[in-house]
Amino acid sequence: MGWEEHSIISLYTFPPTFGLRNVSPFCLRIEMALKYLGIPFEVVLEHNPAKGPKNKLPFIKSNHEIIDDSELIYLHLDQLSNGGLYGELSHTELGVGCAFTRLIDDHLYWLIVASRWLDDTWFPNVYDGFFASFPPILRNLISTLARRQMRKTLDLQGLGRHTLDQQKDFARRDLGALVHALSDSQYIVGNKMSVFDFSVSSMLSGLFDNRPGTWMTTIAEEFPELQYYAERIQSEVGVYGRAQP
Numbered sequence: 001m002g003w004e005e006h007s008i009i010s011l012y013t014f015p016p017t018f019g020l021r022n023v024s025p026f027c028l029r030i031e032m033a034l035k036y037l038g039i040p041f042e043v044v045l046e047h048n049p050a051k052g053p054k055n056k057l058p059f060i061k062s063n064h065e066i067i068d069d070s071e072l073i074y075l076h077l078d079q080l081s082n083g084g085l086y087g088e089l090s091h092t093e094l095g096v097g098c099a100f101t102r103l104i105d106d107h108l109y110w111l112i113v114a115s116r117w118l119d120d121t122w123f124p125n126v127y128d129g130f131f132a133s134f135p136p137i138l139r140n141l142i143s144t145l146a147r148r149q150m151r152k153t154l155d156l157q158g159l160g161r162h163t164l165d166q167q168k169d170f171a172r173r174d175l176g177a178l179v180h181a182l183s184d185s186q187y188i189v190g191n192k193m194s195v196f197d198f199s200v201s202s203m204l205s206g207l208f209d210n211r212p213g214t215w216m217t218t219i220a221e222e223f224p225e226l227q228y229y230a231e232r233i234q235s236e237v238g239v240y241g242r243a244q245p
């Protein structure tokens with residue numbers, strides 16, 4: 001069945017926070033893919049990731065089926081659109097794209113998380129952004145427990161064990177790798193826009209458009225070519241990470 005006969009897709013994403021229309025780059029990339037493919041969809045704002053099958057957002061409802069994880073959702077959309085996301089990519093492009101996705105999702109993203117949750121001066125923004133809707137007497141307790149859990153996660157992941165200066169240098173090397181990838185082409189793989197540009201540009205929007213900026217935003221500003229790239233991809237697709245003024 002093609003998407004023409006498909007009921008409208010519901011995309012569950014977080015509400016705007018930190019100056020971002022969608023605080024999750026994983027949700028934003030799916031919105032970009034849906035818009036790019038021209039698949040009709042509705043955005044459902046959801047505060048609580050526990051509504052998702054694995055306690056995370058995004059997930060989609062597609063013909064009564066629930067699919068989570070941005071990569072699994074991409075694969076589903078690719079199938080619905082007869083190869084609209086991956087069909088034209090070579091094996092090399094698929095391999096390089098997969099490697100860059102792992103770089104941003106499993107490394108750069110965790111530095112973004114660290115810059116929001118571990119920095120005592122920035123954490124009040126997390127408190128206001130994520131916990132303001134809880135009853136006042138629960139707010140402090142829940143945010144303290146959530147922060148403790150995040151510290152543990154970052155410790156297990158490994159990046160949380162490095163000093164701040166070491167984390168900053170890891171971020172510079174990640175961003176430098178993206179700059180190198182983009183030095184020969186306007187796109188992450190090949191010579192035209194692909195699904196991997198949605199993943200990379202949405203993650204970059206989470207850095208450049210985060211308000212107020214974190215120490216990761218300051219590091220990202222050392223790489224203006226990446227901001228230019230992220231803006232260009234968002235404008236080519238017509239989906240932006242920034243919250244509407």
Ligand SMILES: N[C@@H](CCC(=O)N[C@@H](CS)C(=O)NCC(=O)O)C(=O)O
Nearest residue numbers: 024026049055056057058069070071
């Ligand atoms: N691998 C997942 C990652 C999704 C993810 O980490 N979502 C975060 C928000 S950016 C989340 O829902 N976190 C809630 C939690 O872990 O409790 C994907 O690609 O969709």
